[in-house]
Amino acid sequence: MQRIGVFVCWCGSNIAGTVDVVKVAEALKNEPGVVHSANYQYMCSQAGQELIKQAIKEHNLTGIVVCSCSPRMHEQTFRKTAAAAGLNPYMVEIANIREQCSWIHKDMAEGTEKAIVLGRTAIAKVNLNAPLTPGESPVTKRALVIGGGIAGIQTALDIADAGFEVDIVEKKPTIGGKMAQIDKTFPTLDCAACILTPKMVDVAQHEKIKIYSYSEVVDVKGFVGNFDVTIKRKARYVKEDVCTGCGLCTEKCPMKKVPNDFNLGMDNKRAIYIPFAQAVPKVATIDADYCNMLKNGKCGVCAKVCTANAIDYTQKDEFVEEKYGAIVAATGFNPISMDKFDEYAYSQSKDVITSLEFERLMNAAGPTAGKLLRPSDGKHPHTLVFVQCVGSRCASCAEKGKEYCSKICCMYTAKHAMLTRDKYPDTDVYVFYIDVRTPGKQFDEFYRRAVEEYGVHYIKGMVGKVSPEGEKLIVQGSDLIANKQLKIEADLVVLAAAIEPDKSARPLATMLTASMDTNDFFTEAHPKLRPVESPTAGVFLSGACQGPKDFPETVSQAGAAASKVIGLLSKDKLTGNPCVAHSDEMMCNGCSSCEKVCPYGAITYADKEFRGPNRTTLIRRVAQVNEAICQGCGCCTVACPSGAMDLKGFASKQIMAEVDAICK
Amino acid sequence: MQVNEYKPKIVAFCCNWCSYAGADLAGSNRLSYPAEVKVIRVPCSCRVNPMFILRAFQRGADGVILCGCHPGDCHYTSGNYYTRRRMALLFSMLDYLGIEKERTRVEWVSAAEGAKFAATMNDFVQTVTALGENKRLEDLRCKK
Numbered sequence: 001m002q003r004i005g006v007f008v009c010w011c012g013s014n015i016a017g018t019v020d021v022v023k024v025a026e027a028l029k030n031e032p033g034v035v036h037s038a039n040y041q042y043m044c045s046q047a048g049q050e051l052i053k054q055a056i057k058e059h060n061l062t063g064i065v066v067c068s069c070s071p072r073m074h075e076q077t078f079r080k081t082a083a084a085a086g087l088n089p090y091m092v093e094i095a096n097i098r099e100q101c102s103w104i105h106k107d108m109a110e111g112t113e114k115a116i117v118l119g120r121t122a123i124a125k126v127n128l129n130a131p132l133t134p135g136e137s138p139v140t141k142r143a144l145v146i147g148g149g150i151a152g153i154q155t156a157l158d159i160a161d162a163g164f165e166v167d168i169v170e171k172k173p174t175i176g177g178k179m180a181q182i183d184k185t186f187p188t189l190d191c192a193a194c195i196l197t198p199k200m201v202d203v204a205q206h207e208k209i210k211i212y213s214y215s216e217v218v219d220v221k222g223f224v225g226n227f228d229v230t231i232k233r234k235a236r237y238v239k240e241d242v243c244t245g246c247g248l249c250t251e252k253c254p255m256k257k258v259p260n261d262f263n264l265g266m267d268n269k270r271a272i273y274i275p276f277a278q279a280v281p282k283v284a285t286i287d288a289d290y291c292n293m294l295k296n297g298k299c300g301v302c303a304k305v306c307t308a309n310a311i312d313y314t315q316k317d318e319f320v321e322e323k324y325g326a327i328v329a330a331t332g333f334n335p336i337s338m339d340k341f342d343e344y345a346y347s348q349s350k351d352v353i354t355s356l357e358f359e360r361l362m363n364a365a366g367p368t369a370g371k372l373l374r375p376s377d378g379k380h381p382h383t384l385v386f387v388q389c390v391g392s393r394c395a396s397c398a399e400k401g402k403e404y405c406s407k408i409c410c411m412y413t414a415k416h417a418m419l420t421r422d423k424y425p426d427t428d429v430y431v432f433y434i435d436v437r438t439p440g441k442q443f444d445e446f447y448r449r450a451v452e453e454y455g456v457h458y459i460k461g462m463v464g465k466v467s468p469e470g471e472k473l474i475v476q477g478s479d480l481i482a483n484k485q486l487k488i489e490a491d492l493v494v495l496a497a498a499i500e501p502d503k504s505a506r507p508l509a510t511m512l513t514a515s516m517d518t519n520d521f522f523t524e525a526h527p528k529l530r531p532v533e534s535p536t537a538g539v540f541l542s543g544a545c546q547g548p549k550d551f552p553e554t555v556s557q558a559g560a561a562a563s564k565v566i567g568l569l570s571k572d573k574l575t576g577n578p579c580v581a582h583s584d585e586m587m588c589n590g591c592s593s594c595e596k597v598c599p600y601g602a603i604t605y606a607d608k609e610f611r612g613p614n615r616t617t618l619i620r621r622v623a624q625v626n627e628a629i630c631q632g633c634g635c636c637t638v639a640c641p642s643g644a645m646d647l648k649g650f651a652s653k654q655i656m657a658e659v660d661a662i663c664k
Numbered sequence: 665m666q667v668n669e670y671k672p673k674i675v676a677f678c679c680n681w682c683s684y685a686g687a688d689l690a691g692s693n694r695l696s697y698p699a700e701v702k703v704i705r706v707p708c709s710c711r712v713n714p715m716f717i718l719r720a721f722q723r724g725a726d727g728v729i730l731c732g733c734h735p736g737d738c739h740y741t742s743g744n745y746y747t748r749r750r751m752a753l754l755f756s757m758l759d760y761l762g763i764e765k766e767r768t769r770v771e772w773v774s775a776a777e778g779a780k781f782a783a784t785m786n787d788f789v790q791t792v793t794a795l796g797e798n799k800r801l802e803d804l805r806c807k808k
Contacts, residue, residue, distance in 0.1 A: 070688045071705065072680075096703070099691030104782075105699050114699040121702065515741045523737070535739050579707065597710075599741040633740035634711030638750065650707055656719050662675050662702040663723035 002127050005036040005061040006119065007052055008097075009043035009068035015102040018111040024067060024097075027116045031123045035059050044074050049081045056085040063091040063126040067119045069098040088131035090578060090649060095122040117662060124661040128654045132578035137628045139225040140325040141569050144169065146217055146508060147330035149177020150551060151543025151558045153199050155328050158562030160208035164569045167322065168203065169212045169231055171504065174279035176200055177332055181262065181356065183363040183370075185551055186415040187446035192551075193278065193365070200280040213240075213281055216504070218319070220327070220511040223600075223629040224538030225574045227324045235315040237286035237294065238272075243310035245282030249302035250274055258290045260367070263360045266375055267367035272302045276365060284310070326538050326565045327512060329522055330558070331505045333544040335497035336391045340400040344387060344495055349468040350376040352493045355386075355409065358416055372424060374492055377471070381427065381491030384420060385475045386413050387463045388433040391498035402498045402519060407548035409496035410437045414450040416494065421454040430457045430488060432477050440550070459486065466493050505545055513600050514539045522546050532561040536600075537631070540564050579649030580630040581637060583623040586610075587644035590621030594636035594645050602629035603636065672726035672792045674701045676785070677716070679709045681739035682774045683731030689778030690785075697785035701729075708732070709770075710743035714754040717768070721758075721801040727767045727792035731781070734772040744772070762800040766791045 008025040010016035021039045029037040036059045040048045043066055055061060064087070066078050071094040079089035097115040105111040143159050145152045148170030156166040168175060180200075182192040203209050212231055219230035255271035262275045271290040274282060284302075292299040293313055303311040335356050338346035346352045351374050353361070364370035374381050388409055391401030410433070417429045436458065438444040450456045463477040475488040501520045509516045514534040515523040522541045525533040532541050542561040543554040568574075583594070585608060595603040605621050612618035623645070634647040646652055678684040684705050690697065706712055709732030717728045730751060732744040748770065755768045769788055773781045 070684075070691075072685060072688060096688075099688040100703055101691075101699075103691040103694055104696045106696065110699045114702070117702060121704070513741060515736075515738070518736055535741075597746060599743070631740060633708040633743050634706070635708065635740065635743050635746055638710060638713045638746070647707070647711060650711060652713060652715070655704060655706065655711075655713075655716055658704045659675060659716055659720045659725075660723055662704070663673055663720060663725050 002033040002063045002129075003035045003059060003061050004033040004123060004126055005052070005055050005059060005064045006034055006038070006123065007043055007055075007064065007066045008037070008039040008119070009048070009066065010039065010041045011069060011098055011102075012041065015068070015098050018102045018105055018108055019097055019115045020108060020112040023112055024115045024119060028065075028067075028119045028123065031120055033063075033127045034123060036061065043068050044077055049077075052078070052081050053085040056082065056087050061087065063093070063129055065093050065095055065119060065122040065126055067095040067097045067115060067122070070094070070096045070100070090132035091126065091129050093122040093126040093129065095119045120664070121658045121661040124657040125654045128651065128657055130648075132648055134575045134578040135627045136573045136575055137223075137225050139569060139571055139574055140227070140323045141165070142167070142324050143326045143328065143565050143569060144227070144229055144322070144324040145328045145330055145542070147177070147332055147543070147545070148172075148175030148211065148213070149330060149332045149543065150179040150196060150199075151332065151545075151554045152177070152328070152330035153203055154555050154558035155330060155542045155562045155565070156209050157199065157202055157206065158559050159565050159569075160206050162562075162566045163208070164566065165208050165210070167210045167212060167324070169215050169217055171214070171216050172275070173214045173236065173283070173285040174275045174281070175203060175211060175213065176276075176278075176280065178356075179551065180276060180278075181363075182359050183366075184415060184419060186411045187440075187442045189415070189419075197278040200278065204280045211281060212320070213283075214285060217508065217511065223626070225325045225568070226628070227327055227538065229322050229324055229327070231320045231322060233318040233320060235288070235317050236283070237288070237291070237311065237313055237315045238284045239310045239312055240281060240283050242308050243283040244308050245274060245284070246307075247274055247284070248305050248307070249284055249311070252301050252305045254299065254301060255290050255292060258287055263367045264357050266357060266360060326540060326568050328540045328542050328561050328565060329505070329508060329512065329514065329534070329545050330542040331502045331508060331545040333499040333548070334502055336401065336500050338390070338495065338497060341390055341495070343465050344390065344463065344493065345466040345468055345473065346495065349473060350374075351381075351468075351473055351491065352466060352495065354495050354497045355412060355416065356497070358494045362416070362419060372420065379491075380424070383428045383488065383490045384430070384492045384494065385463070385473075385488055385490040386417060386429070386431040386494045386496065388413060388431065388496045389462075389498075390495040392496075393434065394498070402500060404519060404548070405437065406498045407437075408499070408550050411440070411443060411446070411550065413496050414447045414456075417456040418450040418454050421456060428457070430459060430490075432459050432461055432463050434460075434462065461486075499544070499548055501545055512536060512539050532557055532564055538568065576628055577632055579632045579647065580627045581625045581632065581634065581645055581647050583625055584644040584646070585622045587642050588622040589642050589644075590623065591641065593639040593641060594623055597635045597639045599633070599635070600629050600631055602626045602631075670793065670796065671700050672789065672797075673724060674727045674729065674789060674792060675720045675725050676701050676703045677706055677709065677712045677728070677730045678703050679732045679739070679743075680705055680707050682733035682737065682772075683709075683781065685775035686731070686773040686777045686781040689775065690782040693778050695778055695782035697782045698789040700789055701785045708738065708740050708743040709747040710740070712747065714750060717754060718801070721763060721798065722803045723806050724798070724802045726795070726798045727769075727788060729769045729771060729784070729788050731771050731773045731784075734774055737774065763798065764795055766795055767798060
């Protein structure tokens with residue numbers, strides 16, 4: 001039998017205003033197991049906690065019930081109080097008589113009556129509580145960052161600067177991500193490469209950072225502090241540690257017609273290539289789909305010209321297994337496909353491009369060396385039309401686009417329009433918009449400059465159709481303010497395509513058991529208070545994989561994720577949550593029902609020896625819960641047909657005792 | 665005029681991460697709902713064994729409501745999907761046994777939806793009150 005102490009808090013007048021606390025304390029005195037009952041003005045105060053500690057010692061209490069505010073508020077406080085008095089912290093239960101009683105009821109009699117029932121319920125539960133001890137697990141002091149864009153780079157640098165080892169896994173041959181493709185950044189018009197490439201060099205030179213480029217994560221096992229990750233290093237047919245990045249092979253390769261994905265297919269590269277001049281690692285990669293030597297065994301020019309002997313046509317995919325304490329997802333974004341937006345004639349005309357393609361056209365390292373030329377005929381365009389929200393804020397057309405606002409398009413379009421007018425004052429620039437959204441430091445000023453100083457024509461309304469006619473693109477749209485239909489003969493149409501999470505994010509989330517929203521953005525542990533953590537312990541979020549973001553936001557989130565990782569890796573041991581599932585091996589029949597519903601893969605099976613009849617030994621397959629992985633949802637307890645599975649701290653018997661107490 | 669003094673017994677299971685927090689928010693915002701509703705905190709709505717609900721009716725509860733995170737928002741990724749399916753089955757069986765469908769309910773209440781929590785509880789209590797006492801599954805042996 002437990003020896004229970006009940007402590008009723010007044011919370012000043014918050015509780016005492018509508019609940020007769022003295023009466024509650026008096027009534028609960030007679031409940032089974034209760035040996036002590038007290039009330040006090042503020043239980044959470046120093047004096048209140050002392051009162052509890054003294055009572056625990058004086059009355060030899062084995063469990064306590066605090067009738068106070070929500071357990072979400074002070075459960076930890078009272079658990080610490082109990083622990084300080086030598087009582088197991090999990091022998092504490094809270095009856096929520098503030099948020100769920102005194103604050104919602106006005107009648108004293110009604111409030112008091114309900115508070116007594118809630119107290120009785122907590123007492124019924126604590127009668128069946130058992131002391132719990134959280135397990136401890138060691139921490140591998142090493143982090144994995146998945147994705148080598150600006151988010152991944154910044155996270156890795158910040159973690160490494162704190163003295164922890166970091167590995168970056170990037171699926172492309174170089175780190176740098178989207179930022180490397182971008183020309184200028186809003187609202188300062190900094191050159192993106194000038195601020196990104198020094199960071200890429202820092203990553204390459206940092207002794208604590210290792211880059212797995214042209215690699216993918218293919219398997220994740222384990223749990224916070226102890227992840228086992230398998231990384232696939234795709235064959236690049238060039239020895240990474242031997243190649244000097246001289247680039248001779250990329251000039252001599254005879255396969256000249258390979259679409260250059262770095263320039264979004266607007267020009268060609270060779271079958272052996274280095275994505276761009278500042279690539280990190282600066283190592284050539286062979287595109288196996290186009291290389292004649294790999295396809296037909298005929299050629300071998302690159303091997304002949306390579307003075308470092310770095311070419312290896314026999315290279316195979318390699319699988320590396322590594323251990324990590326924390327994982328950061330920084331998988332980034334992509335513009336959505338324009339396939340379903342044929343009204344804008346993207347597939348019909350080369351002169352209808354997306355904003356990212358426009359970015360490459362304006363970039364000095366791009367396909368036109370920074371000159372604004374039409375992709376179709378290389379002529380200088382005079383009339384440009386920018387179309388906003390292509391696929392964004394598309395609530396009525398969710399099958400085509402996205403319901404959310406992509407956040408960055410208003411600003412980068414203002415930038416594009418401004419830069420075009422700045423470089424080519426002979427151009428006419430039109431922007432069709434639904435709303436111009438400029439919340440951010442210097443954002444609205446920037447947009448106003450585009451309109452007022454640079455004379456960009458902003459038109460509120462949507463474009464209905466773009467049709468190629470001869471050399472021109474006829475843009476039909478509406479001007480909602482002037483209330484008229486417009487027809488513009490344009491030379492170039494730029495579509496602000498919505499952005500979506502990278503396709504690799506969904507399978508990664510499954511591997512990490514990290515949750516995602518309906519748009520495949522990673523979900524935060526708490527949208528306000530834990531924005532860079534995934535609900536899965538040990539998994540953190542950085543950059544646009546969590547939601548659309550511009551560079552400053554991405555960099556600050558990357559730093560925040562890094563600080564959370566550093567906090568985790570600084571610990572020598574992790575204390576788990578002791579309220580985890582537990583299987584009674586005597587009752588378990590090894591049916592696998594629990595394993596199937598477990599979202600964390602915390603349940604494994606083992607063959608155990610049991611004593612059979614007539615001194616025989618039986619071997620039975622039974623479920624075992626890995627307490628470090630189990631998060632304590634309790635889904636398995638309901639799936640278990642034999643009742644072998646139970647949840648510590650929320651045991652079936654405890655919950656039924658609560659039900660009984662309420663229905664009494 | 666006769667005043668209806670009947671007060672139903674309502675058991676509400678709330679998941680720790682969304683609905684219990686939603687209930688707390690209703691409290692912080694002083695949004696009142698009837699005192700007949702008593703909340704039991706569970707880690708996830710999927711922790712609620714159909715047995716608990718049967719037990720509540722056996723012990724004389726007049727209505728049982730189960731609240732969890734919105735589909736897709738479960739703290740444990742997929743728990744509420746199990747809840748949804750399990751309860752669909754259980755509630756249709758209870759209906760067959762004579763426990764009206766209106767006495768059982770699953771609602772998704774997020775941590776930010778204090779107003780929804782209060783409105784849901786008001787509505788549920790009203791519905792159950794209109795149905796009156798539930799004697800169908802009540803085990804009189806428990807009344808001892």
